[in-house]
Amino acid sequence: MPVLLYAESADGLFKKSIFETASYARAVADQNNTSLTAISIGDVGTDELALLGKYGADKVLNVSNAKLKNFVNQAYASVIAEAAKNENADIVVLSNSFSGRGLAPRIGVKLSAGVIDGAVSLPDQKDGKFIVKKTAFSGKAFAITELTSANKVIALTPNTYKLVEKNAPGSVQDFSPEISEADFTATIKEIIRSAEKVSLPDAEIVVSAGRGIKGPENWSMIEELADLLGAATACSKPVSDAGWRPHSEHVGQTGIAVSPNLYIAIGISGAIQHLAGISASKVIVVINKDPEAPFFKVADYGIVGDAFEVVPKLIEAVKQHKAIA
Amino acid sequence: MKILVCISNVPDTTTKITFTDNNTQFNSNGVQFIINPYDEIALARAIELTEGDKGTVTVINVGEANTEATIRKALAIGATDAVRINAKPHDALFVANQIAEYVKQNPFDLVLTGRESIDYNGSKVAGMLGELLGLPSVSIIKKIELDGNSATIEREIEGGKEVLNVPLPVVAGTAEGVAEPKIPNMRGIMSARTKPLVIVDPVDVQLTSGIVSYETPAPRGQVTLIPADDAAKLVDLLHTEARVI
Numbered sequence: 001m002p003v004l005l006y007a008e009s010a011d012g013l014f015k016k017s018i019f020e021t022a023s024y025a026r027a028v029a030d031q032n033n034t035s036l037t038a039i040s041i042g043d044v045g046t047d048e049l050a051l052l053g054k055y056g057a058d059k060v061l062n063v064s065n066a067k068l069k070n071f072v073n074q075a076y077a078s079v080i081a082e083a084a085k086n087e088n089a090d091i092v093v094l095s096n097s098f099s100g101r102g103l104a105p106r107i108g109v110k111l112s113a114g115v116i117d118g119a120v121s122l123p124d125q126k127d128g129k130f131i132v133k134k135t136a137f138s139g140k141a142f143a144i145t146e147l148t149s150a151n152k153v154i155a156l157t158p159n160t161y162k163l164v165e166k167n168a169p170g171s172v173q174d175f176s177p178e179i180s181e182a183d184f185t186a187t188i189k190e191i192i193r194s195a196e197k198v199s200l201p202d203a204e205i206v207v208s209a210g211r212g213i214k215g216p217e218n219w220s221m222i223e224e225l226a227d228l229l230g231a232a233t234a235c236s237k238p239v240s241d242a243g244w245r246p247h248s249e250h251v252g253q254t255g256i257a258v259s260p261n262l263y264i265a266i267g268i269s270g271a272i273q274h275l276a277g278i279s280a281s282k283v284i285v286v287i288n289k290d291p292e293a294p295f296f297k298v299a300d301y302g303i304v305g306d307a308f309e310v311v312p313k314l315i316e317a318v319k320q321h322k323a324i325a
Numbered sequence: 326m327k328i329l330v331c332i333s334n335v336p337d338t339t340t341k342i343t344f345t346d347n348n349t350q351f352n353s354n355g356v357q358f359i360i361n362p363y364d365e366i367a368l369a370r371a372i373e374l375t376e377g378d379k380g381t382v383t384v385i386n387v388g389e390a391n392t393e394a395t396i397r398k399a400l401a402i403g404a405t406d407a408v409r410i411n412a413k414p415h416d417a418l419f420v421a422n423q424i425a426e427y428v429k430q431n432p433f434d435l436v437l438t439g440r441e442s443i444d445y446n447g448s449k450v451a452g453m454l455g456e457l458l459g460l461p462s463v464s465i466i467k468k469i470e471l472d473g474n475s476a477t478i479e480r481e482i483e484g485g486k487e488v489l490n491v492p493l494p495v496v497a498g499t500a501e502g503v504a505e506p507k508i509p510n511m512r513g514i515m516s517a518r519t520k521p522l523v524i525v526d527p528v529d530v531q532l533t534s535g536i537v538s539y540e541t542p543a544p545r546g547q548v549t550l551i552p553a554d555d556a557a558k559l560v561d562l563l564h565t566e567a568r569v570i
């Protein structure tokens with residue numbers, strides 16, 4: 001029974017997090033001595049589809065129905081569940097992205113499958129069990145969760161599994177699922193792309209700033225640093241509440257949870273609700289003028305100093321580093 | 326307009342999370358429980374949408390008797406009535422099945438959940454409810470307006486947002502920004518005591534998951550402090566030691 005990967009695309013392309021998810025799904029298939037089938041829905045070109053083979057897909061089911069061009073939660077869940085049944089797949093893997101979080105529970109119900117959301121480890125399959133570690137308590141703990149159902153759905157947290165190139169065949173086949181009108185009651189009126197260059201939930205580097213930056217007019221240095229590092233920008237809750245930055249940048253317990261390789265916090269005190277959204281970051285850098293700021297307790301590197309002096313110096317240092325590298 | 330708001334009872338945001346029995350049980354000793362913050366936002370929006378006798382707001386919780394303080398708080402904030410399904414909330418599928426069963430008997434025009442509960446962070450109940458009830462579900466919503474028999478909903482997507490029009494009934498998972506949480510006033514607190522709270526027996530559900538144990542993240546080592554005038558040192562360490570740039 002193969003593993004089925006849902007390869008989510010945006011504008012005809014797969015993001016890095018999807019290749020991570022493919023690498024993960026390949027490893028799950030290997031654990032079970034089985035093959036990996038991927039399914040892609042929407043307008044994805046053949047070159048892009050072939051990349052799924054590079055990360056381990058033996059076979060790629062390509063669904064390019066005009067009705068399914070844009071993401072419709074219910075319809076996509078039906079298509080993926082149908083593919084799982086056709087392929088006889090008992091494990092479905094997808095990314096714990098915004099769409100993934102809408103899909104996984106619906107697919108779970110359709111397949112009578114237990115669902116692991118926010119997985120951060122490969123399944124432990126000793127003694128016929130199936131146990132996966134997932135985030136819990138807003139990053140303050142992990143719950144080691146066993147799935148006891150025959151079918152299983154796993155949604156993988158971005159930036160937690162490395163890319164592994166496998167060069168499997170990745171042969172592409174067309175797949176024409178049944179389409180039920182009942183799945184299309186929701187209609188998309190508008191899609192608004194935000195101006196940000198790097199999307200926050202799957203950014204590898206995040207430059208985040210808080211009330212210490214004093215006002216929206218001072219954000220140009222934050223943006224410049226982020227640009228240089230290819231990073232997404234983020235902020236603390238009071239900053240977005242005050243309208244200095246859009247709500248989509250608000251990180252923390254009540255905002256977005258991020259798991260980048262590097263999180264740079266500038267002029268943020270490090271309140272527990274903020275830390276809840278960033279504790280999965282691999283490396284944390286804190287710049288704060290108050291040596292007693294709680295953020296230093298969870299940081300790997302810290303600079304005690306005035307952001308208005310430190311950040312411009314940091315920008316220069318990054319420029320120098322890039323010039324040499 | 327009949328709105329159902331699903332509320333979960335979770336540890337207060339500032340709680341230090343600890344475990345007992347060899348890290349197999351969550352330690353609720355001395356923990357203050359609250360309405361899940363996102364559910365509080367959903368409740369506030371439901372109250373706004375029914376203001377001026379335009380409808381009713383029922384809150385529902387799957388939980389044991391110890392969740393009643395949280396339910397009463399929701400009534401004090403302004404819910405019309407409440408339902409408690411008397412069972413330990415085993416996992417999202419268990420909870421969704423219980424609520425779905427209730428909704429099949431007692432239909433609603435709109436079912437709101439939070440985007441996720443801050444304890445297990447599943448973001449699962451809304452989608453499962455939608456599927457179990459054969460209704461559309463929209464998760465991580467940033468805005469909801471009702472017009473007649475449909476709702477206009479803004480939802481978050483990677484790198485932007487999407488505006489959807491969905492016929493009622495629909496299940497939606499609310500995020501911050503949908504409404505400002507409401508603080509109960511004296512009149513609300515007084516009337517909460519006498520508002521109806523119905524207790525319902527759970528239905529049998531085939532369980533699909535269970536938590537084996539918990540882990541707390543490895544503590545981070547000591548912070549390495551770098552002099553404020555030596556940003557180059559930081560860049561160097563990030564490149565050579567941490568290998569992240």
Ligand SMILES: Cc1cc2nc3c(=O)[nH]c(=O)nc-3n(C[C@H](O)[C@H](O)[C@H](O)COP(=O)(O)OP(=O)(O)OC[C@H]3O[C@@H](n4cnc5c(N)ncnc54)[C@H](O)[C@@H]3O)c2cc1C
Nearest residue numbers: 210211212236237252253254267268269273274289290307
């Ligand atoms: C239920 C609940 C949910 C919440 N959810 C969230 C959430 O999701 N995300 C979130 O972020 N917050 C959240 N909060 C708010 C949180 O408690 C804090 O109030 C907030 O994170 C503080 O933001 P801040 O660090 O930007 O501001 P402040 O606490 O005001 O800190 C500013 C920091 O900047 C430093 N500073 C000042 N000037 C300079 C300078 N020139 N150079 C360098 N440093 C300087 C100061 O030393 C200070 O440490 C929540 C609160 C509650 C009650």
Ligand SMILES: Nc1ncnc2c1ncn2[C@@H]1O[C@H](COP(=O)(O)O)[C@@H](O)[C@H]1O
Nearest residue numbers: 331387414438439441442447448449450
């Ligand atoms: N025990 C429960 N009773 C009622 N509603 C719940 C319960 N658990 C979760 N929910 C609802 O489902 C949402 C998402 O929860 P979860 O899927 O666990 O992250 C919450 O914000 C609540 O609205």
